Amino acid sequence: MGIQDIHTGRIPLLHIVVVTLSMVLTFSAWHFSKTQSxxxxxxxxxxxxxxVVSLIRDRMAKYEDALWAGVAAMESHDGDMTLPQWRMFARNLRIDEKYPGINGIGVIDFLTDQSRESYLDQRRSERPDFEIHPPHDQSIYMPISFIEPEGPNAAAVGLDVAHELNRRTAALASRDTGDAQITGPIVLVQDEGATPGFLFYAPFYRGGAPEQVEDRRARNLGVVYAPFVVRKLLDGxxxxxxxxxxxxxxxxxxxxxxxxxxxxxxxxxxxxxxxxxxxxxxxxxxxxxxxxxxxxxxxNTYVQPTVILIGGIVIEALILSLLIMMARANRNAVVYADKVTEELRIEQQRLLRSNEELEQFAYAASHDLKTPIRGIGGLTEMIKEDLEDYLTAPDAKPEIAMSLDLILDRVQRMNDLTNGIIEFSKIGTEAEDCCPLQLSEVITSLACDFGLKPRQILLESAVDKVHGDPIGLRRVFENLVGNSVKYHGAVADLRVVITCQEELDSLKFSVTDNGPGIDPKYQERIFSMFQTLRTGDAPESTGIGLAVVKKAVEVHGGEVTLVSDVGKGTAFSFQWPKVRASVLADNTDMAA
Known part of the structure; x- marks a missing residue:
């Protein structure tokens, strides 16, 4: 933090950069999630x-198979099936069950003027009132001889499809190519709704399908056909x-x-x-x-990207608010410090009162932030409970559960941050009549708290009891040992040694571990608030622990020193008073 930032109460540039990068990451995550969605x-x-396209193709191929089955039946009778024979074939084909969407299946015979009369005699022997209709001026006749089921298709019996261009063109194309063909859009005579439809043709020949076009035209007897109403086809x-x-x-x-x-x-x-x-x-x-x-x-909605964006903005807003309040608190502290006059004792007392007020303010601000944080966490838990049935369903989108868990993780991060700030604000407020600190008991307690074996944390000291601010000293030990545990790659191999040397008016403590060490270029910044050297696979850290250690030591007039290098472990050293600060003050007053 620069001098100008301190006096103006503005957020330091580093914090602005961090918040900006965090916002960029939030929007990047939102944009990536939205793009993926x-x-x-x-x-x-x-x-x-x-x-749908595949279903249309497959269904038409299935209808085509039915037509070719009809072609096989016709050719097996040399193209001359009777009405009862065709009805038996259609009944065995079971088109209502196996071919939904089809209107029926029938036969169209191709006639000339020479064959027309004999054809009529044959059909009238089956249906006395059979007629070819309507009249037209074409040189070929293509009457519908059979259509089953006949009931709903009775109006089509005897219809000469040669009278209309689309029907006639597709029938002739089927004859000439030997392939199945469909007509252009038509209206079926049996469709009372007069909706668009089409006919589906497959040709049959005397003696089987020839190879040459001329032979096909000469030996063609007709086509097996199926009428379709497009609406019914799609419904089926x-x-x-x-x-x-x-x-x-x-x-x-x-x-x-x-x-x-x-x-x-x-x-x-x-x-x-x-x-x-x-x-x-x-x-x-x-x-x-x-x-x-x-x-x-x-x-198909965009729930997950929206949850990520809203959750990220809320968390960033809370962090930014906290930084603004801290910047303002620092500004107030400097304002009070600038009022110090030559009357050192009076101004010192005023400064202490001001610092106490600021600590209370920081405590209150951090404490008040817990309420909205708990609210966000509680609301997220309620959302998870409300969505429990959905989230456990087989078709649930896993991204929603991941997003809710991410919000809860960030809420826990904010809780840790505010707890760290509250702890930081309590430094220097000693409890009255506090019992001296038993170093051997502290070692045992720390091993239990951090899940260490007795051989992993050792005490080397001729002094066992410390009277000078025992609560603050315990807090320092907890943060330093916790730091060693947190950043050690394999906790089972961790070794921590706490030493104490008695000096003239203070005690010199050292906390040494065999961890990964700290690069010298980072050793100064780790004591600043919110600074952490966390790597990608390391646990989340608030960046407050070492700031707490530094402040606690400096409150008692000491200084924290660090000796470390990458891969060679870390050693923190500091001075601590032998007796309580209140005892020192009393002795000073008596000497005066």
């Missing part, structure tokens, strides 16, 4: 889109309420199916994702406009 959500959309494919996307389908610029209407229950006027897929099959090109719907939006 966006990628995952987009992948879910892509998966849903690909699934995958119900809308089971999908998180909506689709519309267009063929040659004509919309044949549309779920992007505002009247749809799951319609999202501003979809999170949208894509256009071209589906080229069976001689047609379908354009699929795929969009996410409200169900997709509801199941």
């Amino acid at each position: 966006e990628v995952r959500i987009e992948q879910r959309f892509d998966s849903s889109r690909d699934r 494919l995958l119900a809308k309420d089971l999908r998180h996307i909506s689709i519309s389908i267009s063929d040659a610029g004509q919309t044949i199916y549309d779920e992007h209407l505002s009247s749809e229950n799951l319609h999202d006027p501003n979809p999170m994702f949208q894509d256009l897929v071209q589906l080229d099959f069976y001689g047609r090109s379908w354009s699929l406009d795929v969009r996410s719907n409200l169900a997709f939006r509801e199941n």
Whole structure:
């Protein structure tokens, strides 16, 4: 902290840099989490889109198999099946059970003027009122001979598909290529709703399918076909309420199916994702406009990034508030110190009173900060309890539980920080009539507190009892030994030796360990508030412990020295008064 910062009460530049970097990390974590969430959500959309496209392809391939089964049946009868035979075939095919979405399966015969009369005689022997309709000027006839189930499709029996361009073009293409083909958009005569549909053709030939186009045209007998209403096809494919996307389908610029209407229950006027897929099959090109719907939006939110951002901002605001209060406390301390006059005794007493007030202020400020910190921790625990069923569910997002645990971890960090500040503020306030400190008992107590074996912490001293501020001395030992335990890589190998040498009017203590040591370039800064040399795998530290040691020693007129190097352990040394400060003061008064 610079002199100017002390006098103005501004937050030191180092603390500003630390808080700024912390905020940058918070926003970086939020941005990274948000980006990852966006990628995952987009992948879910892509998966849903690909699934629907795959289902359409697979379902059409299954319908095609049914048509080729009909072709095999026709060719096994040399293209001349009777109505009862076709009904038996369709009944055994069980299209209602195995092919949902299909309207039926039938046969279309290809006729010329020469074969038309004999064909009518054969059909009228099965249905006396059979007629080919409607009339047209084409040179070929393509009447629908059979269609099962016939009940809902009765209006199609006898319909000559050659009368209409889309029906006729696809049928002839199927004949010439020998492949299954679908028509462009049509309205089925049996569809009372007059909604868009199409026909699906598979050709059959006399003596099997020829290799050459000319032979196919000469030997073609007709096609097995299936009529489809697109709406029923999609309902049979995958119900809308089971999908998180909506689709519309267009063929040659004509919309044949549309779920992007505002009247749809799951319609999202501003979809999170949208894509256009071209589906080229069976001689047609379908354009699929795929969009996410409200169900997709509801199941794909950005909860985790928001929790990280809010939690990080709250913690940073608390830390910044604490730093501001500490900076103001330092400013007040300097203001009081500047008023010291030549009357040293009077001004010293005033300064002591001022310091006491500041310590109380720091204590009160840190104590008051505990309330909102506990509130944040309690609220987070309540959220975890409320979400317990969700967090244990198989489809729960693990990022939410991780974010809540991160907030609780930061709350514990703030608790440790405020406790350290409270401990720091208590230094110099001795308890009345305090018993002397028994060094051997302290060693035993420290070993128990830090889980050390007796051989791991040793005392080398001719002095056993210390009268000078025993509470403060114990606090110094606790922080130094705790520091050794915290930063030792393998606690089982830790060795701590506490020595005491008696000098003229004080005791000189040393606390030595066999830990990793401290690089000389960091040895001065570790005694400052909130400074820590924590590495990535070391435990969290408040950076207050050694500041407590330094202040406690200096309050009693001593100085802390450090001897250490990397890999060679650490030795802290300091002076401590032999008797209580109040005893020294009494003796001084008597001498005066």
